Amino acid sequence: MLSVCVAIVVIAVPGLLTGLAAGLRGWALAGLAPLLSYAIGGLTGPWTAAVGWSFTPVTYAVSTVVFAAIAYGVRKLTVRRWAPEPEPGLWARRGHIAVGACLLFGAAVGFYATLRGLGHIGALPQGFDAVYHGNAVRYIADTGDGSLFGTGHVNWYGNAAPVFYPNAYHLLAATTYRLSGASIPATLDANTLLLPGLLALSLVTLVREFRGRAVLAGAVALTAVAPVVGVYESMDRGPLLPFALGVALTPLAAVALRRYLERVAPDTGFVLLLAAVGLLCIHSSTLFGGILFAGPMLVQRWLSGWRRIGRDLLALLPIAVASLLVAWLQLFGALGLATGDVPYYGWPSEWRASTALGALLGFQHYEAHPQVWLSVALFLGIVFFARAGALRWIGLTAGVTGLAYMAVASSNAPIVMALSRPWWDDPYRFFSMAAIPLCVLAAHGLASTQAWLRDHLPARVPAVAVAVVVLLGFVALSNGLYFRSNGARVYTGYQAADPSKLRVTPGEQAAMEELGKLAAPGEWAMNDRFDGTAWTYALSGVRTVAGHFDETLLPRDALLLADRFRDYRTDPEVRAAVQRLNIHWVILGKPSTEPGKPYQPGLVGLAGEPFLKETWRNSDAVIYRLLP
Incomplete structure (x- = not known):
């Protein structure tokens, strides 16, 4: 639990200090604090790398002081020249207490459902994407390289083209890793356990900002953690950790935007700037998701007074310009990725549009049963939609994101694939985004x-x-907000009834940790790309030739060794590549069971080779020392 406590401090404190200095109070301060923290870390890492400084917990702390000082100065300027009026009250004290109780209960249920799926804090995520995130966190913690291309060096080194990836998630996770002393899996799990609570907090803040009743805020704290397609599917598949974090914080885009447009001033503009940049720093698609989520709010606002259109657009112009200047590293990196050599294939369509609509209304993707009581609450929300007041725009958000999911799920048309590129044309991601406004409508129904x-x-x-x-x-009718079925969904991404069937088995994990004890600093290991040993760097600090399951645009040395390493004694090119990478070890896990992905050719039949000495073995893995 230490890693969870440290993660809360790392995610909350910088944003709380900066938000407090900027004039935020109450629920707005609590809700926006995590997003502000990710903005601070997400900007600090790349900019310190650009000037040659390392990103460390000290760097993060110093940057927090800098951002808080800027926020304080902006707030002082605002108060001096455009004194804001006190915000009108809304909830009685018992309303705040009741909402807080619902939020704590919802966060606890989401935490417990996730923990049931993980089994324990420190469980290794088994999906394709997880190894990138684990290695990325270790890379930042070890090297201090906070650049937007640095984390990709674990797999794309040497002559390989650098790979852009927004890294706010990894920067704060690396800080948690260094401060807590926990393992990389425990660090990732600590952040994952907080996701349902962060989503519930974001939606409570949204309801409060749009002056919804305390009952609605309490209800949304419960409905936020109930749908399996909200954040739990993203924990199982991938897991898509930065994306899931972005989804949890997306509603805050509407909060920051409304606060700014209701009172255009430097302090509210500063908060909106950090909120927008924070979403971009978490993941490029998250900013687009924030626009999809909050855009309908502008529609409702402008329909109630068309004269606001020009004023609002003029007010947003300096925010857009400032965002471009502050986050140009992220923006140009994303543009470079979109126009570069990384192939974009998208995901196949899932089913017919009518089936996709039914999945949305039933909160049921590939699960065996729909989440019926969420559907009932959603139905009531539609029946009573006219009572939604200042939150009526959420219906349009639900319509836009729902139609986007239906299009992606049912069509591979070029226009659909082009518009969905920020999300890799992935139906899972679109379903997750669509679930958030549906949660609000369900809460409105209650x-x-x-x-x-x-x-x-x-x-x-x-x-x-x-x-x-x-x-x-x-809560009772939904069997405790569906915590069992949600936990079961997470389970498949971390556990198996037979652990030997996992992509990364406990035996492989033990071997990778053992290699960390055997290898000297700076020594690399040769490994197979498709067994579980791509996790070696995250678990032991030992760099490997294959640092990801991904086969895209690999370095020349990695391709050469994967094909011909077994010819080490007779092939001078292989020996030269081994020397360039400082390879002293070979680690092999269980061959992948995926069709067409056994050991790579250069790693077949290594047992008994005279240039290798076996130094450690268990039922799933073997470690060899490379002899001169």
């Missing part, structure tokens, strides 16, 4: 049901009692 019952029951029945019955009833 809150409106409470209001209807309050108005039709005898006056002697307290409104608070009605709210408690409705919300507890939803």
Whole structure:
């Protein structure tokens, strides 16, 4: 649990200090703090790398002081020249307490569901993407390289083209890793466990900002952690950790945007700037997701007063310019990736559009059963939609993101693939984005049901009692917010009934950790790309020839050794590549069971070769020392 506590501090404290200095208070401060922290870290890493400095916990702390000082100065300037009026009250004290209780309960349920899936803190994620994130966190922690191309060096080194990847997630995770002393898997898991709670906090902040009732805020804290397609699927598949983080924080785009447009001033503009840049620093697609989510808010705003259009666009212009200047490293890196040599194939369509619509309404992707009580709450939200008030725009957001999912899930048309490129044309990601506004509508259904019952029951029945019955009833009917089925979904990404069937087996993990004890600093190991040993660097600090399962645009030396390493004694090119990479070890795990991906040709039949000495073995892996 230490890693979880440290992760909370790393994610919360810098944003809290900066937000407080910028004039944020209450729920807005609590909700926006994580996004501000990721903006601070996500900007600090690349810019310190650009000037030749290392990113460390000290660097992160110093940058927090700098950002907080800037925020304080901007706030002072604002108060002096454009004194803001106090924000009107909304909830009574007991309303705040009740919402806080719902938030803590929802976050605890999401935490527990995730932990059930993980099995324990420190479980190794088994998916294709996880190894990149694990190695990236270790790379930043070991080297201090916070650049946007640095994390890719673990797999794309030498003559390989550098690979861009937004790294705010990895920068803060590396800080957690160094401060906590936990393993890389435990560091990743600590951040993963917080995702449901972060989403619930973001949506509570959204409801508060748009002046929704406390009952609605409490309801959304519960519905946020219930759908399997919200963040749990992203934990299982990939896991898509930066994307899932971005989804959890996306609603804050609307919060920061509304605060700025309601009071155009330097302090609110500074917060909007950091919010937009923070989304971009987490993942390039997250900024686009924030635009999809918050754009409908502008539609509702402009329909209520068309004269606002010009004023709002003019007010947003300096924010756009400042964002371009501050985050040009991220923007140009993303453009370079989109126009570079990395191939874009997209994902195949899943099913017909009508089936995709049914999946949306049932909160059911590939799960065996729909989440019926969420669907009932969503139905009630649609019935009572006219009561949504300042949040009516969320219906348009649900429509836009839902139609986007239906298009991606049912079509591979060129226009669909082009528009969905920031998300790699991935139906899973679009379903996750569509689930967020649907959660708000479901919460609106619960809150409106409470209001209807309050108005039709005898006056002697307290409104608070009605709210408690409705919300507890939803928790009970949904079997504890579906924590069992959600945990079961996470389980398949981390565990198996037979651990020997995992992509990275416990035996392979033990071998990689053992290699860390055997190898001297700077020594590399030859390994297979498709067994589990691509995790070696994250687990032991020993660099390997294959640092990812990905086969795209690999270095020349990696291709050569994968094909001809077994000819080490007789092939001068192989010996030269071994010398260039300082390879002293060979580690082999269980061959991949995927069709067409056994050991690579250069690693077949190494047992008994005179240039290798076996130094360690278990049932799943073997380590050889390379002899001169």
